[in-house]
Amino acid sequence: MTNLLELRDIEKSFATIPVLRRASFELRSGEVHALMGGNGAGKSTLMKILTGVYTKDGGSLVFDGREVELSGPRDAERLGIAMIFQEFSLIPTLTVAQNIFLHHEPRAGGFLNDAEAERRAAGILSDLGEDIDPRALVETLSVGACQMVEIAKALSKNARVLIMDEPTSSLSEAEARTLFSLVRKLKSEGISIVYISHRMAEIFEICDRITVMRDGHDALTRSTGEVTMQQLIEAMLGEGVEASMQYQARPISATAATVLEVENLTLEEKVVDASFTIRAGEIVGLAGLTASGRTEIAEAIFGLRRIRSGEVRVDGKPVRGTDQAIAAGVALVPENRRTQGLVLEHSMHDNMVLPNLARFTRGLFVRDGAGRRAANDAIARLKIRTDGPDKVVGLLSGGNQQKIVLAKWLERRPRLLILDEPTIGVDIGAKSDLVEIIREIAEAGTAVLVISSEFEELLAMSDRVLVLHDGRLIKELEREEIATEEVLHHAIQG
Amino acid sequence: MQSKAETIGGLPVRAPRLTGFDWRGYIVYLFFTAVLLFFAVTIGDKGFLTVPNLFNIARNTAMIAVIAVAMTFVISAGELDLSVGSTAALSALVAALVIQAGFGMVAGVTAALGAGLLVGLVNGLFVTGLAIPSFLVTLGMMQFVRGLDMRLTYTNPVPVADNTFNGIFGKGYLFGIPSLLVWSVAAVALGHVVLRYTPFGRQVLATGGNRVAAAYSGIRVNRTKLYCFLLSGAAAALAGLLFTGMMSTARYNYGTGIELAAIAAVILGGTSLFGGRGTIIGTFVGALLIGTINNGLIIMGLDVSEQNMVAGAIIILAVAFGKKPAR
Numbered sequence A: 001m002t003n004l005l006e007l008r009d010i011e012k013s014f015a016t017i018p019v020l021r022r023a024s025f026e027l028r029s030g031e032v033h034a035l036m037g038g039n040g041a042g043k044s045t046l047m048k049i050l051t052g053v054y055t056k057d058g059g060s061l062v063f064d065g066r067e068v069e070l071s072g073p074r075d076a077e078r079l080g081i082a083m084i085f086q087e088f089s090l091i092p093t094l095t096v097a098q099n100i101f102l103h104h105e106p107r108a109g110g111f112l113n114d115a116e117a118e119r120r121a122a123g124i125l126s127d128l129g130e131d132i133d134p135r136a137l138v139e140t141l142s143v144g145a146c147q148m149v150e151i152a153k154a155l156s157k158n159a160r161v162l163i164m165d166e167p168t169s170s171l172s173e174a175e176a177r178t179l180f181s182l183v184r185k186l187k188s189e190g191i192s193i194v195y196i197s198h199r200m201a202e203i204f205e206i207c208d209r210i211t212v213m214r215d216g217h218d219a220l221t222r223s224t225g226e227v228t229m230q231q232l233i234e235a236m237l238g239e240g241v242e243a244s245m246q247y248q249a250r251p252i253s254a255t256a257a258t259v260l261e262v263e264n265l266t267l268e269e270k271v272v273d274a275s276f277t278i279r280a281g282e283i284v285g286l287a288g289l290t291a292s293g294r295t296e297i298a299e300a301i302f303g304l305r306r307i308r309s310g311e312v313r314v315d316g317k318p319v320r321g322t323d324q325a326i327a328a329g330v331a332l333v334p335e336n337r338r339t340q341g342l343v344l345e346h347s348m349h350d351n352m353v354l355p356n357l358a359r360f361t362r363g364l365f366v367r368d369g370a371g372r373r374a375a376n377d378a379i380a381r382l383k384i385r386t387d388g389p390d391k392v393v394g395l396l397s398g399g400n401q402q403k404i405v406l407a408k409w410l411e412r413r414p415r416l417l418i419l420d421e422p423t424i425g426v427d428i429g430a431k432s433d434l435v436e437i438i439r440e441i442a443e444a445g446t447a448v449l450v451i452s453s454e455f456e457e458l459l460a461m462s463d464r465v466l467v468l469h470d471g472r473l474i475k476e477l478e479r480e481e482i483a484t485e486e487v488l489h490h491a492i493q494g
Numbered sequence B: 001m002q003s004k005a006e007t008i009g010g011l012p013v014r015a016p017r018l019t020g021f022d023w024r025g026y027i028v029y030l031f032f033t034a035v036l037l038f039f040a041v042t043i044g045d046k047g048f049l050t051v052p053n054l055f056n057i058a059r060n061t062a063m064i065a066v067i068a069v070a071m072t073f074v075i076s077a078g079e080l081d082l083s084v085g086s087t088a089a090l091s092a093l094v095a096a097l098v099i100q101a102g103f104g105m106v107a108g109v110t111a112a113l114g115a116g117l118l119v120g121l122v123n124g125l126f127v128t129g130l131a132i133p134s135f136l137v138t139l140g141m142m143q144f145v146r147g148l149d150m151r152l153t154y155t156n157p158v159p160v161a162d163n164t165f166n167g168i169f170g171k172g173y174l175f176g177i178p179s180l181l182v183w184s185v186a187a188v189a190l191g192h193v194v195l196r197y198t199p200f201g202r203q204v205l206a207t208g209g210n211r212v213a214a215a216y217s218g219i220r221v222n223r224t225k226l227y228c229f230l231l232s233g234a235a236a237a238l239a240g241l242l243f244t245g246m247m248s249t250a251r252y253n254y255g256t257g258i259e260l261a262a263i264a265a266v267i268l269g270g271t272s273l274f275g276g277r278g279t280i281i282g283t284f285v286g287a288l289l290i291g292t293i294n295n296g297l298i299i300m301g302l303d304v305s306e307q308n309m310v311a312g313a314i315i316i317l318a319v320a321f322g323k324k325p326a327r
Ligand SMILES: Nc1ncnc2c1ncn2[C@@H]1O[C@H](COP(=O)(O)OP(=O)(O)OP(=O)(O)O)[C@@H](O)[C@H]1O
Pocket: A014, A019, A037, A038, A039, A040, A041, A042, A043, A044, A045, A046, A086, A385, A386, A395, A396, A397, A398, A399, A400, A425, A427
């Protein structure tokens, strides 16, 4: 097979800090090529160079046998290269059709032809097997639907190369399955796909070849059939690093105090009559399909949702509203870091100080030094890849942002820690680190509630798993009862 | 996807309303109708409803409307322009001085537009080139240009004796319709078409809706913003010409406070202060609403202090009613 495109020895620095060092990457026509690597390895940056969003400092790009220079996204578009970005890249205030055809709108005599755009958008979406109203505003769509709109947008430009940057990170199981069959379909139509992900299982499932990046350089390229998981992890993290996601049974004393009691909880939306408890030191997983009400339960415990009936008690005391929840020692790490978890324009240490202002304040003043020390500790402990605690959070790679969200809440040493999809976009090394850290926190006596769509990590952490279906708790499984991921799979289908 | 059962576990849940009529988006029309009705009932017999008075409202609203149309573009792109009032006065003085010096109407109008575009260009370059928030750039510009206005003629008014000019830009009629009304309707029609139906309008909304995403799509966001400031400068210049034509005189203090009235009209009309969402027709009705309130309160015999209080309260109420409840 011939190469459709080659990136050769690409160099890129941001303000003197090198991010890509002689990074090379080849894509054959009609293949699905995985791009892996630790957080901050430079995957997104390399692909943004390929789509003209960033300009390279050195190296060359060969497309279809000819060397080309890209001076902006339009140039890449003309070559048929389209990218689905890791950051949300739709315009929330425009409709689905307007987004799909943004900047290449169908026209009629110099004017926009929205009717035609809607017609063609409906066609593309139904080809994708998606039932999305082209006239709906994007801000009213679910994350999964937005992802599909982004794909439709890429296809509307007749893309020959489609780059997907962690497309499944915010999708449910079912939505991810839809995406996989879509990837296969596009491949069969001759479209070449670059697939960035931290999830081994899906990479082995849908990709033909794998390239691993490490420290801004391509460390390994192999066919999927010729490489083992261990080799990939070594290429990513270095020799001899263990990344294990195995459950370790931990004895939880029967006399441990009950921290959280949820009794007959019914919310205005979704959740009906949920009851469960979590004891100190226990990690409880919450499994279920995407719209099953998991996030709603988490938010209700943290006081963000109106409770219709029932009660939430922490350490025996009823808790209502966020103030009471925080006072009782509840911490919530929200699902969407960019909108709920971080002030993107601020530095890391400012973000760390924010939920802990009381502890970092002396008299009238914020103790910046202590905040910076805490940030440095977190950088070391969570292996956050950054130039230092003063770097603006928005400029860090996706996975590293997620680690900072975690760091900021861990800093509170909470009584009850609720984690909503804590490892979205976090690389394998960091993922097992995080699992380890969460275990340590539990060991120190914190009660933990984890929501996750990734069974592997849910099973690696949880001592007990609650299964939610359509707003109702339908099952409660002790860890020993769950022999394989399959068991959980069946359980959540209801 | 949305047609999922409207009950979960037997309990009814609120279905998301995607297609249903959302009256909040039309609050400005409701308010406008209500205010018209109120004045018609209370002061209908004092001449509020007469054609001359309605023309009067339209005339007095023209400058706000023209500026607010351009302001809709600026705000939709996620920016703000506070310098329009003093720029209007600058253009008025420039036009009057050029005409007074004997260069004729065309030269005067061209010079006025040039002055407006120059201010817009400087605003736009500072905002896009140096990434200074437009609030600050145009706040400074507002004061700088007002100072310039005062210096230009040492606060002396400049009369314009050119009757063609005064007719076209102020006192005249086209087919029985006051020229000021013609100008504002033309501006609204043009603005509406450009914002809704042209690629530029779409680029403005995309830029204000999500700047990064717009740039990733290949839109030149800085250039788009620059064009919005140029448009705003040109509209301010036109407003200055209208002031001059209406009074046959240019004064340094024209347009004082008009930037706030225009912003109020834009927001009342349903344009989002955060960008990405804009409607020119809404803006026009917002401007008419402000003009009607002012006119009605005067006829009711309220003094200036009372007019200010009532007009301010109505603006807050209208925006409050139009706001979507949080979450
Ligand atoms: N615009 C920018 N300015 C400064 N630094 C940047 C910028 N974009 C990326 N970086 C830095 O470049 C490095 C590589 O980032 P990149 O986003 O390419 O990583 P990644 O491999 O995609 O990681 P992840 O898996 O976490 O998404 C990071 O250390 C990041 O902080």
